[in-house]
Amino acid sequence: MAPPTAGCCLSQVSRMIKAGANLNVPDYSGMTPLHVAVLSGNLRAVQLLVNEGAAKVDYKDTLGFTPYEEAVRLKNQPIADFVKAITEKAISDAADLARNMDFLNFCSSGNESMVRQMLKAGQDPDTADYDVRTGLMLACHEGHEAIVKLLLVNGADPAKKDNFGNTAMWEAVLNKHHAIIDLMLEFGGGLGMQGVALSATMSRLIKEQDLPVLHSLLRAKADPDTEDYVCQVPLHVAALLGNLQAPPLNHP
Known part of the structure; x- marks a missing residue:
């Protein structure tokens, strides 16, 4: 029986990726499928694992080698160039993420x-x-x-x-x-927020006696005449509950 072709093997890998296979699980030597693809010199497999399978390019085997370092060691320039570009992008993305999180933390603090x-x-x-x-x-x-x-x-x-x-x-x-x-x-x-969602929110605040937030909502130009799904406005709810403390439910 003839051995499977490279195309056949790639199609099997593609099916496994679509089925949710974890491509970053190492073998006994700490090598991931990406390491193996690099060592075999299979550029198409490397591209498939990275582009479709989100294989980690910075994963080190038990000897401390990343897929890129393996490609350099084997002098496989096409694979080395591809993995290097992906690695640099991953580093850049990580830096962007860290910078964005710093910005958000500064806004929050x-x-x-x-x-x-x-x-x-x-x-x-x-x-x-x-x-x-x-x-x-x-x-x-x-x-x-x-x-x-x-x-x-x-x-x-x-x-x-x-x-x-x-x-x-x-x-x-x-x-x-x-x-x-x-x-x-x-x-x-x-x-x-508008329509039924807005009316329901105002009615809920009245029922919960959360009048400070209701005041804020009206200050933000919430329309007190917005009807809910049974055509009731928040004033109906306040009247039914006998809530005399609700702020004036008219247009601010």
Whole structure:
């Protein structure tokens, strides 16, 4: 029986990748599939493992060699060039991630000086974390008015939403930062919430007696005449509950 062709082997690898195979599990000598592909001089396999399988290019075997170092040792220039480029990109991506996290931490902690320096150095004012929470959202949450203004002046988008559908304005409302709410309004910021969702939120706040946040919500220009799915407005809910303490539910 004839041995399988390289193309056949690659198709099998591709199927394993699509099936979710972990390509970074080492063998007894600490070598990953990427090490093996490099040692066999199979550039197509190397490209497949990296481009489709997210194989780690910086993984070291038990002798301390990375796939790139193996390619250099074997004088396989095409593979060495490819893996080097990927390695440099991975290093660059890691540096970008670290820089972005520093920026977000400065926004959250209120370090205005460092935020200003990083913006001057070209940092994207809309830098976000894995939940798409931007520096503006974090600053609004923590009540750092100076940083909120600094970000907005430098072009931060007040309308952005995180993975949970929340805006920077909602963070300010939830934490009752009235000065920041007013500042966000000056720069066109909004709740990013309307219709049934907005009505339900106001009604919930009335039911929970969370009047300070309701005050903040109205300050952020929430429409008190927004109807819920049964065509009730929040005023109906306040009346039904006999809540005389609710703020005037009319247009601010």
